[in-house]
Amino acid sequence: MAAEHRKLRFESIAAALAEAERLAASETRTTGQYSLGQIFEHLARTFEVVLKEREMPPSPLPMRVLSRLIRPMVLRKAMTGFKLPSKAQSVLWTSEAVSTEDGLQHLREAYEKFKATDPLPAHVFFGSMTRAQHDALQCRHFEGHLGFVHPVSA
Template identity: 45%
Template structure:
């Protein structure tokens, strides 16, 4: 499968969410390893983790120590594809979503839950993030994954 990737940049989280909604209304093709419904559900999971609604698998202690030192960089620089997750994390973050409408419903609910929280909890990987840094991290994450979704 081709790994062609669209270059995207979102200044605001609302722009990234609008791109999900736009792509949901047109035929798309994905490159890389995941379907569009899987990507949408994955992005919903990221919102739910950031809002404290879901607890991810345990993060190894060394990563918990080092990742907060890289939080600003992760939030403000493009993410690179190709990160290989451990098997348990892979199964948690990438489920077999098949129906786009179900994935979109999860995404919309997770986004609203994320937006409704005044003070976000400590991020399980990057530690204490400001709302702005957390939203920028979400934008970088969405740029990465939505870049593999190509409108037809």
Template identity: 35%
Template sequence: MTATLQANGRRELHYGNLNDIVTDAESLAAGEYQTLGEWSFGQILEHLAVSLDCSFDGFPFQAPWFLRTLVAPFIKNGFITKPMRAGFKLPANAGALSPGDVSVEEGLSHLKKAVARYETETPNVHHPVFGRMARQEWVSLGLRHAELHMSFVVPFGD
């Protein structure tokens, strides 16, 4: 079992829009916080930013055909509407989504730019598992994804 699966004290989050993620990140960055999982706060922010960017620029990997065609139709709605579970390991061919050392300032700056893209652009690539998705599906998936990762960043005193 990984440290991620064992992390106690995570926050329960529900973001209503992409700007809520930025507001939460800015609030945490302005104070004292701790991370409970394996990634730093900067790495979490960078991962979220890169993931959002991939919805416009494309993903560096694709799930196996049987997952895309046989499994994805049955699990897609759950990923978009329900909280994501911790402990998922990215496949080796998705290494570009695993951030290196990134400062909170760098990660937050990138996240703000990625969120701002949604104000002027519409995602138009295929998701590596779920295929073609509507704009609101991309947004909802991004929100659930951010809720998972940001739950590991806890302000001191909570």
């Protein structure tokens, strides 16, 4: 059974970060296997991978070729439900508990570095991309993960 997921659409990373801030300031529940703090930590780590501050294991050649082919689709629509190879999983996700506050602070800091870096390096998986493509990819990434976070109604 698939985990419950909210449909989100962000036109900018600033809008995605505003949703993260809103979620952090309210009572939430998560569906899927990660806490809100772990999701924020993951989003921060992804910025660090883009900036080459955190090293990813190299992808096999067939995956690198496939990634270039699916990039246009990934830039348009959030993707959920796929499993990362274990080496990539250990770089991008923590199995340790992360408080919402710590995860959000790391996310804010990583985003500020991302925003200030120009030009951005080639993406480890998708190759050379424009700033607009990098931003769109981050927006889709936030949509996918923040969709598993649900505000709790009073």
